[in-house]
Amino acid sequence: MRGIGPFLRGVWHLAKPYFTRSEERWSALLLLGSILGMRFALVGMTVVLSYWNREFFNALQAKDWDAFIDLLFLYHRTDSGLMPGFCEVAVVYIVIAIYYTYLSQWLQIRWRRWLTGRFLDNWLANRAYYTIAMTQDRTRGATDNPDQRIAEDVRDFVSHTLTLSISFVANIATLVSFLGILWGLSGAITVFGYQVNGYLVWVALAYAVVGTWLTHLVGKPLAALRFRQQQVEADFRYALVRFRENMEAVALYRGEEEEKAGFKSRFAALADNWWGIMQRIKRLTALVTGYDEVASIFPLVVAAPRYFAGQMSLGALTQTAGAFGRVQGTLSWLVSHYSSAEANDPSLTSWTAIVERLLSFHNAIERAHASAGSGIAMGASADGALHLSGVTIALPDGTSLLDGADLTLTPGHSVVVTGASGTGKSTLFRAIAGIWPFGAGRIDVPPNTFFLPQAPYIPLGALRHVIAYPRLAADFSDDDMVMALADAGLPGLVDQLDVDENWANHLSGGEKQRVALARALLAKPDWIFLDEATASLDPVAESDLYRVLRERLPNATLISIAHRPSVAGLHDGELRLERTAAGSGALVAVTR
Numbered sequence: 001m002r003g004i005g006p007f008l009r010g011v012w013h014l015a016k017p018y019f020t021r022s023e024e025r026w027s028a029l030l031l032l033g034s035i036l037g038m039r040f041a042l043v044g045m046t047v048v049l050s051y052w053n054r055e056f057f058n059a060l061q062a063k064d065w066d067a068f069i070d071l072l073f074l075y076h077r078t079d080s081g082l083m084p085g086f087c088e089v090a091v092v093y094i095v096i097a098i099y100y101t102y103l104s105q106w107l108q109i110r111w112r113r114w115l116t117g118r119f120l121d122n123w124l125a126n127r128a129y130y131t132i133a134m135t136q137d138r139t140r141g142a143t144d145n146p147d148q149r150i151a152e153d154v155r156d157f158v159s160h161t162l163t164l165s166i167s168f169v170a171n172i173a174t175l176v177s178f179l180g181i182l183w184g185l186s187g188a189i190t191v192f193g194y195q196v197n198g199y200l201v202w203v204a205l206a207y208a209v210v211g212t213w214l215t216h217l218v219g220k221p222l223a224a225l226r227f228r229q230q231q232v233e234a235d236f237r238y239a240l241v242r243f244r245e246n247m248e249a250v251a252l253y254r255g256e257e258e259e260k261a262g263f264k265s266r267f268a269a270l271a272d273n274w275w276g277i278m279q280r281i282k283r284l285t286a287l288v289t290g291y292d293e294v295a296s297i298f299p300l301v302v303a304a305p306r307y308f309a310g311q312m313s314l315g316a317l318t319q320t321a322g323a324f325g326r327v328q329g330t331l332s333w334l335v336s337h338y339s340s341a342e343a344n345d346p347s348l349t350s351w352t353a354i355v356e357r358l359l360s361f362h363n364a365i366e367r368a369h370a371s372a373g374s375g376i377a378m379g380a381s382a383d384g385a386l387h388l389s390g391v392t393i394a395l396p397d398g399t400s401l402l403d404g405a406d407l408t409l410t411p412g413h414s415v416v417v418t419g420a421s422g423t424g425k426s427t428l429f430r431a432i433a434g435i436w437p438f439g440a441g442r443i444d445v446p447p448n449t450f451f452l453p454q455a456p457y458i459p460l461g462a463l464r465h466v467i468a469y470p471r472l473a474a475d476f477s478d479d480d481m482v483m484a485l486a487d488a489g490l491p492g493l494v495d496q497l498d499v500d501e502n503w504a505n506h507l508s509g510g511e512k513q514r515v516a517l518a519r520a521l522l523a524k525p526d527w528i529f530l531d532e533a534t535a536s537l538d539p540v541a542e543s544d545l546y547r548v549l550r551e552r553l554p555n556a557t558l559i560s561i562a563h564r565p566s567v568a569g570l571h572d573g574e575l576r577l578e579r580t581a582a583g584s585g586a587l588v589a590v591t592r
Contacts, residue, residue, distance in 0.1 A: 007352060010359045015161060018114055031107040035162075038100040039170045045093045047177050048084070050322055055083050058315035104162060112158045119150050119361075128368035131437045134396050135368075145234035149361040153230070153354050160351040164337060167346075175330035182323040185303075185316060200324055203302055208331030211291045219284045219338045219349065225277045226353035232270040239266050245504070284338065291332070299324030371437055378434045381444040385410045386432070386527070386559075391441035393424060393431050393585070401427055402577070403584040404441070411446065411526070414558040416568045417587075419577035424585055425561045426454075428577065429531050450525035452533035456516035458504040464497040467518050476522050487548045488518035489541065509536040517545055521552055528553070530560040539566050546570045 019028055052071065055078055059067035070076035076083045123129050123146065132146070179201065186200035243250060243259055250259055299321040307317045329336070338348050381387060388407040394400050401424030409415055417425050430436040432443055433451050458466055464473040467481055482494045490511065507515065513536050520528055528549065534542040543566065549558065560567060568574055574590040 007355060010355050011161060014115075014157065014355065014358055014362070017118065018111055022114055024110060024114060028107065028110065031103055031110070035100060035103050035107065035166060036169065038096050038103070039166055040173055041096050042093065042100065043170055043173045043177060045089060045096070046174070046326070047181070048089060050178070050181060050319055050326075051080070052083055052086065052089065053322060054313075054315035054319035056086075056315070057318045058313055061314040104166075108158050108162060111162075112155055115158060116150060116154050119154060119365075122362075122365045122369070123150070126369050126372040127435050128365045128372075130435050131368035131371060132364050134437060144231055145238060146361065148230065148234040148237075149357055153357050153361075156350070156354045157358055160346045160354060163346040164348070164351055167337070168333065171330045171333045174326055178323045178326040178330070182320070182327050185312070185320045185323060200299070200302060200320065201327065204299075204324055204328040205331060207295070207298065208328055211287075211332050212334045214287055215284065215291075215334060215338050218287055219280065222277065222280050222284070222338075222349040223352040223356075225273060225280060226350050227356055228273050229270070229277060230353060230357060232266070232273055236263070236266040236270050239263060288336075288338075295325065295328055295332075299328070368437075375437050376431055376434075376439045377442040379442060379444045381446040384446050384526075385444075386446055387442075387444040389442045389444075391431065391439065391443060393427055393436065393439040395427075396438055401585045402439075403586065405587050407575075407587055409557070409559065411557050412555070413573060414560075414571040415573045415575055416560045416562055416571040417575050417577060418562065418568065418590070421563075423577045423579065425577050426531050429529050429561065432529065446527055448526040449529065450520050450523050450527070451529045452513075452516045452520060452531065454513075454532040454535055456512045456533075458507065458512060458515070460502070462498050462500045463493060463503060466503050467497075467515060468522065469519060471523065480522060481518075484518040484521040487521055487552060488514040489545065490514050490518065510541070513537060514545070517549070520549070524553060525556060527557045527559065530558065530562075532561050532563070534567070535562075539564065542567065543570065 019025055019032070022028070055067070055076060056071050059071060059076075067076055070085065071083065072086050074085045075088075076085070123132075129146065182204070183198040183201050186198045239262060243263075250256065300317070303312070303317055303320045303324070306312050307314075312320065334348070337346070376391060376393075386407075386409040388405050391402060391405045391407075392400065393402040417428065419425050427436060429451065431439060432445060433449075434443075434445070457469070459469050462473070464476075464478075464481055467473075467484065468476055478497065481497060485491065485494050503515075504512075513533055516533060534545055537545065542564070546558070546567075549556065558571065560571060562568060576588045576590050577585060578588055579585060
């Protein structure tokens with residue numbers, strides 16, 4: 001965990017763009033200023049109530065009925081001026097408190113919306129999400145569960161930052177306001193022959209310093225435990241989500257016991273860390289509760305000698321106790337906000353963990369962007385052909401899959417890429433697509449390309465959105481979509497274009513591949529790269545779909561990865577990716 005200096009710099013690094021460079025900065029600053037102004041007004045109201053409290057108890061002590069009624073409902077003239085009644089003060093206080101909460105929530109959702117958009121933009125830009133996923137094992141602590149970082153950590157960062165920072169600023173204002181009151185009420189005390197002025201201020205300071213030191217000593221490990229808890233919670237939830245997305249495969253494997261063991265193992269890690277939090281919070285709660293209970297009576301005890309000596313009235317005593325409580329409370333701000341039993345409640349330990357996770361995620365994105373220009377250089381082909389020049393492709397651990405490949409594929413000449421499993425055929429396609437960050441050399445890609453992976457992505461939404469992906473459904477007419485579905489062998493879905501359901505679970509593996517082919521028919525690309533994109537279909541259906549592609553897209557060049565000899569026969573040429581005797585990878589043209 002970071003020290004206080006680096007931590008505050010990290011908070012400022014995350015908060016600064018919204019308040020200084022965003023398009024919403026002026027309205028955000030106006031909202032923030034209004035919130036601070038209202039919070040200061042609430043502090044001012046507590047000062048007024050402190051003096052009201054003194055006059056009210058003095059009226060009780062003097063049995064002054066008229067003053068009692070005036071102080072409750074109207075106003076009362078005192079030696080120091082006009083004192084408003086409690087009802088008036090309460091109404092103003094309530095109105096300010098309502099709008100303080102309302103404006104705070106308004107600023108929170110605006111800031112969260114902007115910060116979420118910024119993280120999403122940066123995470124998706126230059127395919128940083130993919131690079132991070134590829135390097136996750138080497139930077140585990142910095143990249144796990146990006147969904148949680150964006151959905152939950154951003155939300156909690158905004159909430160915690162506003163709540164705790166405004167609370168701290170208001171705490172300073174409260175301290176300044178009540179310090180003078182307490183100093184004036186304290187009088188002097190003689191200690192070992194020395195006269196100490198404002199002795200209650202020094203007592204409050206000593207009490208707060210001791211409490212803060214003990215709280216930090218006991219609660220310091222909580223920040224690391226909170227950080228770990230967010231990680232194990234997300235890991236457990238992610239395992240459940242993966243199970244939900246692969247229920248049929250688990251059922252066919254009869255893997256329920258293995259899944260259950262995995263769930264229990266992840267939950268055990270969650271529970272063990274929670275147990276550590278429980279133990280630490282138990283000690284911290286004992287300290288803070290005892291500290292607060294003693295603080296409720298402590299000012300009366302230390303001020304009682306002056307009251308019994310007749311040096312202050314009952315009202316002055318209650319005002320002294322209240323002012324002492326305010327001063328001691330502000331000086332003990334760290335004690336009050338150090339931790340809480342609930343991770344989502346604003347506390348310094350949970351805030352520290354949230355900032356650490358967001359900063360590490362931000363840094364991972366920055367590293368991914370920095371590496372975007374390295375590795376294999378990508379360019380646009382000038383002659384419409386695909387060119388590989390000195391291309392080397394490696395795995396994240398440095399294992400080489402292809403060494404110094406030089407290749408040119410011309411338009412109109414369809415090629416099938418074959419080779420043993422694990423030799424790197426799919427990785428070669430990823431490199432051509434420009435998403436594989438590990439390698440060297442240069443690839444010049446022709447325009448208007450379309451990639452069909454073996455496991456097509458099926459987004460959420462209506463079927464027309466699923467078919468049009470990644471384009472907008474509005475880009476295509478219903479007739480185009482109906483024809484594409486029919487050509488892809490899915491005539492039974494033509495009347496379900498507006499049905500919105502979880503199509504990823506509704507469609508079979510073969511149907512998903514047919515949907516992907518329907519997308520290609522709609523997009524009408526010049527080059528189509530098929531990574532075993534028909535592997536879930538039977539050979540006859542596979543041949544039919546290749547025939548449809550050639551008929552509907554006669555000018556498209558097909559580059560396929562396949563293991564079936566029947567697919568190879570549907571192409572003009574064949575390249576085999578194989579290992580040489582030296583262990584390096586090479587693309588070898590196969591003579592038919």
